[in-house]
Amino acid sequence: MELKKGYERKINKNFTIYIAKDNKEELNEILDFNVKIHGPPVKEYLSRILLKHPRIEELLFLYIRDNFSNDIVSGIALFPLDWHFDDLLIPVCEMGFVGTLPEYRGKKLMAHLFETYEKAMRERGIILSVIRGIPYFYRKYNYEFALPLDNRIYLSPTQVPTEDVSDLTIRRANEGDIELISRLYHDYYDDFFIRNKLSTEEFKFRYFNEDYNDFKLVTYMIEKNGEAETYFSFGMSHDNLAYSLIVPRLTVKHMIKILQFIKEIDNSNNSEMLYLHLREDIDFGKFVMSLGGNPYQDYGWQVKIPNLKPFFQSIKTILEHRIKKSIYKGLTKSVRISNYQETIELFFKNGEISEIKTEKGYPAERSCDLQVPGPMIYKLLLADKNFDEINHIVKDAMVKLPSKQLVNILFPKKTSYPDTYY
Template sequence: MEQYLLERNILDVPSGCEPSIEKGFGLRPAALSDRQALVEFNSRVHHSREDAPPDEGIGFWTDDLISGALPGSAPGDFLLVERNGPDQAVSCIAASLCLISQRWTYADAGASVDFGVGRIELVGSDPAYRGRGLVRALFGAVHQLSRGKGEMLQAISGIPYFYRQFGYERALEMPAGRGCHPARVLSLGEPGVYRVRPAEPADLAFIRESAERMARRYLVSCRRGPELWRYELDGRNRASFIASRLAVIETEDGVRAGFMAHSAAVNPPRNTSISVELFEMESGHSWTQAAQAALHYLRKVGEASTRGGKARFDGIHFWLGETHPLFQVAPSMLPEVLEGGCWYIRVEELPAMLAHLAPVLEARLAGSILAGYSGDLLLSFYRSGVRMAFRDGRLSAAVPWQPQPSRRDYTPDAHGHAGFPDLVFLKLLFGYRSLSELLYAFPDIKVHGDEPRALLEILFPKRPSLVWPLA
């Protein structure tokens, strides 16, 4: 893959990412020798506003990734487009992005499967070279790089609409949240029966086990092994833009009762709050009293990062999703309601993805009124489709199928049992929306027959997800 990119300035790429790099530009994977140039480039182009100085936190994040501090990362996971000088001896970075490889889990009905995910981050271009198709070419290249690593999907968070042109659909929940102003914490009284402290290496096994138990509540989550949990504890540059901290919640006797992952500091003007990404308690312990102790702790974390009150600190935000236990038992403690977001998802090969998810789909079917089902489910995307073949409750095949939408006889063989426009089916696959919600929102979704509708609702229910991704 690297040699391919080095030898060509114009890429032969599928899926709407046609080559468009003009003469004078070259696309290649980064090398360790590009470390300082990429740090400076990303610090400059990823800022909170046009007149802002370079963002050092973004630079430290870039350095962690290109240096290999994140386990599994390497310089070649950055792709860059260079602007070559007239003599070809001098060049500058015109655009760049990074692939962060990770494992996500899809779990429900007592079954689960893991799969490789390529998270795309730090997508940026120099203002002087925008509008030339450089990012489009980078996406074509990064899709090839991700495919070569065996990753079944790519994911990205970011600006509205833009990534749709590269084959992405907003299809996976980014959790909503609740929060409060730091001053409100003082009205809650003393922390009570729990105390919170920074996590230590000896806590990592407990944290990992708690996180794995927490993941069972969610359809999609990000998997971390011991090496990655150690990185989250102390492997990242503490000044990184996305630096986080692990903390342990324990009883007055020092018994571990829970843990949380939270941002390390406020970072005005981009971010003036402390955010909590994970919060989990052991069975038998009070979520409400633990949250009270956590709020006192987080208020101190935020105040300590304001540089003696010079930086703004105006929020403590828990980004845990609407269904999180803490929000069920203590909503008044966190009165501010925070709107969630949505991941952009691109599935490399949908039939292969469906086949890979078979253990979960079969478990859902086995626990339903259609247990033991045999038959085909034809899914039309109007220009393409998938045939899912079930035999005695097992998914025996998931293969490409070609619908014939121009035929006027509305038979399953021509039009399928259900039709979904564009990439809307991904919202159903990843539990972001129910079939009823999609039918209401998209009039050109069609389901033909009661049994296909029941089957779709059983196989693809709406389910919450909580992905704390590697970054």
């Protein structure tokens, strides 16, 4: 594997690109650089990843030095994730800690880092890159908002039910609770299309902490008569303006207990509202809405699929299963899908994909069953939006009328709950 720790390549006489070796001196330089870019609060966050993350051997820190000053002037990180797409496990990576010193911006250094990052993805068979980054900037690198990430609901403390749930108690989770947490996690999250693979060590890294803030959470157990019934993970949103909640399937009584717990914590702030980082389309979010809660903000994962052919090869069995369960069972036909820069042709034979071909360039008129411009196609491929919703936003999303039902079967809208362990 060419792009590994210790890699270096001279870009020109002024700059050289590196992949960190993980030695102490180098990592301290990376840490100091990121504090300059992102501010002092990032120091604890990044230090924790550098020292304690269970997958530290797989993490890549890419950076560029000024050859004359020897200073780090630009950098990004590649963090591996494993996401389930239905029953398939797809290798994904999260881009993090992106930045360039102000005096070095406009020199296309980030373009060199992104190119190297995507080459490292290809070498590792990683299909998808995601980032929780600032708005708009990443569009220039063909990223698109395509998966849910950060949803907010506010609720008046007076709307929290006062029902007596004192027979339930809350305590911190411990190692002995992992088996129950795992079972409850799978019971709930396995119903989502895209979701994080439950990795015990990574789960503990992010969710089993002594205290909480915007990047680490505490997991609690809810007990009755000394027997654990369920769990919830609690922390702060990335901007420290809302309480983050990660929950499995809960009873109404459990949800009331959690809301009373949050209200008690928030009492010291004398807040007029409880602000929750909580999905409105999950059971707990729906319950909060039923109490009078209001959604007020949402944000998304920004996603890039650098190479569509490997992506389609990865989800081949998902597409075949959708065909098998539809009126198109036994389909023998080629289906052409274009983003106006590249066309993917899926050859179905008796309901199975026998071949996948690609063509570069603008498609010939009326040659495709489906056309969705640029990265907007990710919204369809990742089940974030259906075709009609995308067409409402961009009118050059087009489908042949005879193919529309088939397209809707191949690419339905589904609910996802992607997450990170960083």
